[in-house]
Amino acid sequence: MTITKKLLTSAIASAMFVGAAQAEISDNTVKIGYLADMSGTYRDLAGPNGQTALEMAIADFGGTVNGAKIEVVSADDRNSPDSASSTARRWVENENVDLIAGLVASSVTIAVSNILEENDKLGIVSGSAASSITNEHCTPNHIHYVYDTYPLANGTASAVVKEGGKSWFILTADYAFGHALEGDVTRVVEENGGEVMQAVRHPFPTSDFSSFILQAQSSGADVVALANAGADTTNAITTAGEFGLTQSGQTLAALLLFLTDVHALGAQSAQGIQLTTGWYWNMNDETRAWSDRFMEKTGVRPTMVHAGIYSSTMQYLNAVKATGSDAAQTVRKQMMDTPINDMFAKNGFIREDGRMVHDMYLAQVKTPEESKSEWDLYDIVRTIPGDEAYRPLSESKCKLVTQN
């Protein structure tokens, strides 16, 4: 029964596809909706500057694709899956938006990806962290581009365990992203012979972490790991410093830190912290050149999310150009067939589950003496090859992988 149904739907779908595959760009416009946190706790790591990165990509591409114009609309998702869903629905159902870019809070991304799947439109996720986005929540309609919690755990957690941090106390942001990160970290710690003694889930957002830091201190764990992001992480790090967490012999590990967070903390309070990142502005001439242009427009250095938005938009437009179509599956297939070689990634590729696999970097925050300028904050300690960094397809729970 289900098989006949499936056959029937795919027959209809392919019949429709043949119609659409006349290699056309719908209403002669490629419309990109930029949906991100524009005003809340994740504003600085994506936000309005992410839109600038997107617009830079369109301008560099030439402003039109095969004669069709490229339009951008944007909205604030307010970190709320409800608010984001209603915007996404309006965009794809009524306003002919072809691609939704940005996508920061994992809960927002999961909600929006369902709408994309229902309407067969494309989404490129640059801000979210949860590895579940291309695992149990994968769809044929989105691509997860910059990083996820799997390499964050692989990079930082395995480095810390290998340095002798065997018992762990994890402080987790109580929503999809935190849970995913906590799960991935627990796996890495246990695989490397460590043990998670306790995981405490704090409400998102929390401004006062003193109570949690005190619990972490009295737990006696070797490592206190922060599975949260943004202001939660900077607040927790500041409080840990105030309560002398590291002086009493415990190691503090921040599992997700963005350049903007480290900049806000300053080299003085953040020095020595190890973190995993998908990209850093000061890695080579290519990244520096792009970052200089970005800084001219925004006044700040780009985060990995900003760079990822630029790179993925470029990839998308190239795919539209090559296929002459803006139909989601056509473009996605083209993107999967094209290796990514630009200032963001070398030999990056998009897997069938939608994961863009590329090298990740283990970085260490410089000391104030080493840091030569305001944004000169990281030392890249180790390059983690893409294959090693991301969840292998053999462990995947994604419906697109297991079906085959």
Next chain:
Amino acid sequence: MTEILGVPVAVLSGQLMLGVINGAFYALLSLGLAVIFGLLKIINFAHGAMYMLGAMCTVLIFDAFGVNYWVALFVAPVIVGCFGILLEYFLLRRIAGQDHIYSLLLTFGIALILQGVLTNIYGVSGLRYSMPEMFRGGMNLGFMFLPYYRAWVIVAALLVCFATWFMIEKTRLGSYLRAGTEDSQLMQGFGINVPLLISLTYGFGVMLAAFAGALAAPIYSVSPVMGSNILIVVFAVVVIGGMGSIAGAVITGLMMGVVEGFTKVFYPEGSAAVIFLVMVVVLLIRPSGLFGKEA
């Protein structure tokens, strides 16, 4: 070691201490709200924004002029207080005597504008402000490590709370104030400048919020959005204590800090909601709040 529900007593004592410290912030903030509501009947939804302005101001005058912590602790509230007086004079005064909902909407609008404008300028990642040199470090109390600064927060907050209560309830100025809001025409007749008194009261309430902000600057991430979350909690505290009750606001603030602190140990996921749970229960049993006068 003795334990309560599987948690060592030493850990609980530490949490009690931290609860009191957080409660001190709630007390300061809800005190300002209670003063403004109790005396002026204005529901000041800009209170969180004023707290944020106090903290931002502390950081900005340090960056621009190198103003040190002690001076900022005094100057930042004064600057923000003056701003509050201007708000009262140019905006709030025009809707005096109208339904409470107007002052609520007006102040909420002001808060959103302030937050939005400052977010555009400074972003949300937070501004750097380092701990004053003399407060670095802390003391070991046996059951916990107490940073010097947190100890200072309790002392400073309680002193200011007590002084405010004393001024309003026990001094001549306070009695003018209370009388002026009770029957402003009669007080005008006695030759008291009631509009000025009202401006000053609003300014003072705002100053209390800004003082809490300045006090928070070294320990919390200072950003334009820092006031929006705390505002709702503080309103709940004021409602639990009884709208307008000054002593009630302070005592409830401390109590709620402790309740929240213990929740963070026993059921951390619920710590953001526990104060609202208490609010619901209190409103069901005593609609006028724990310390409110029966209407």
